[in-house]
Amino acid sequence: MAFKDVVGNERIKRILKLALERTRVPNSLLFCGPEGVGKKAMALTLAKTLNCLNLTTDSCDECPSCEAIDKGVHPDVMVIAAEKQEIKIEQTRFLKQMAYLRPMTGKKRVFIVVDAAEMSDPAANSLLKVLEEPPPYSHLVLVTASPFLLFPTILSRCQTLAFSAIGREEIEKILLERNFGPEQARILALLVDGNLDWALDLEWEEVQSLKEESWALFEALASGDRSALFLERFGTLAKAVQEEFGRTLEVFSSFVRDILLLRLGGDPQFLLNPDFEPRLREASAAWTVRRVLGVLEELDFVLAELPKNLNKGLLATTFFSNFGELRHV
Ligand SMILES: [Zn+2]
Numbered sequence: 191m192a193f194k195d196v197v198g199n200e201r202i203k204r205i206l207k208l209a210l211e212r213t214r215v216p217n218s219l220l221f222c223g224p225e226g227v228g229k230k231a232m233a234l235t236l237a238k239t240l241n242c243l244n245l246t247t248d249s250c251d252e253c254p255s256c257e258a259i260d261k262g263v264h265p266d267v268m269v270i271a272a273e274k275q276e277i278k279i280e281q282t283r284f285l286k287q288m289a290y291l292r293p294m295t296g297k298k299r300v301f302i303v304v305d306a307a308e309m310s311d312p313a314a315n316s317l318l319k320v321l322e323e324p325p326p327y328s329h330l331v332l333v334t335a336s337p338f339l340l341f342p343t344i345l346s347r348c349q350t351l352a353f354s355a356i357g358r359e360e361i362e363k364i365l366l367e368r369n370f371g372p373e374q375a376r377i378l379a380l381l382v383d384g385n386l387d388w389a390l391d392l393e394w395e396e397v398q399s400l401k402e403e404s405w406a407l408f409e410a411l412a413s414g415d416r417s418a419l420f421l422e423r424f425g426t427l428a429k430a431v432q433e434e435f436g437r438t439l440e441v442f443s444s445f446v447r448d449i450l451l452l453r454l455g456g457d458p459q460f461l462l463n464p465d466f467e468p469r470l471r472e473a474s475a476a477w478t479v480r481r482v483l484g485v486l487e488e489l490d491f492v493l494a495e496l497p498k499n500l501n502k503g504l505l506a507t508t509f510f511s512n513f514g515e516l517r518h519v
Contacts, residue, residue, distance in 0.1 A: 191249075211246070222334050226386055226387035227386060228353070230302065234260075241259065241298060265295055276308055278313055282314075301329070317330070361379040362379040378394075383440055401463065404445070407438065421506070435502065444462040446489060484516040
């Protein structure tokens with residue numbers, strides 16, 4: 191993928207292209223911003239452009255260097271990711287050793303550390319020196335959705351580029367190009383909330399089953415008699431379930447927004463889940479506006495906290511009990 195093909199974050203593209211034009215790309219970079227907005231893709235494109243044999247301010251995606259990076263076999267470009275939820279000191283030590291070696295075949299060495307917040311403390315500490323004074327031929331790009339979890343000493347050594355969520359219209363457009371129907375594209379774009387990777391990953395059937403499962407949990411939670419289902423599912427959050435927790439809450443949030451719309455007598459054509467209209471109507475008749483607003487507030491809070499908070503199980507439990515209390519307002 192070349193810069194011209196990366197969706198969204200035009201400002202960041204401009205900054206990087208300008209830096210490339212002036213051959214002044216910072217050696218220590220931090221790409222932060224929400225999940226699924228193309229941070230890693232942008233870092234790989236930067237790596238390709240720095241090494242491209244044909245172009246200087248974008249990747250050609252055709253030369254042997256670009257192709258090798260796309261296949262993940264370029265000797266000078268390394269992607270470091272967590273193994274079992276942690277980036278270990280052995281990995282960053284290796285990175286450091288490589289960073290001080292001249293490029294083998296390319297022009298620049300590029301190290302992309304994805305999920306950089308998962309570096310163990312020793313791993314993070316071992317990078318301080320190379321981030322502070324990287325050799326001119328090495329570039330380190332740390333990628334994370336949770337910069338708040340990085341040491342200030344890491345943050346202060348990197349030039350930070352903050353990515354933003356991809357616009358709803360842009361996602362909708364891409365989905366339409368991928369042969370989703372207009373209504374499906376609209377629902378999906380709303381659901382993924384700026385997470386383009388997720389949007390591209392989804393099959394319509396999956397969305398339907400995610401919504402059905404979420405509705406079952408939502409109803410259980412709202413009615414109170416089977417609310418323990420929610421805790422069973424999310425009370426202890428393994429990494430795989432964490433993502434699902436976030437997604438389920440996004441769906442909850444779309445349900446509650448619809449309930450609010452119906453409660454206030456809004457036009458059903460604006461429903462986020464038109465396919466759930468009868469069920470939503472039933473819920474909206476039973477919920478007070480105060481309760482709807484209270485639950486929305488809780489949801490917004492948890493969704494904003496999720497990327498910052500290490501103890502996601504606790505967040506889930508707190509959400510569970512606050513949702514429960516709102517049953518009586
Ligand atoms: Zn190329």
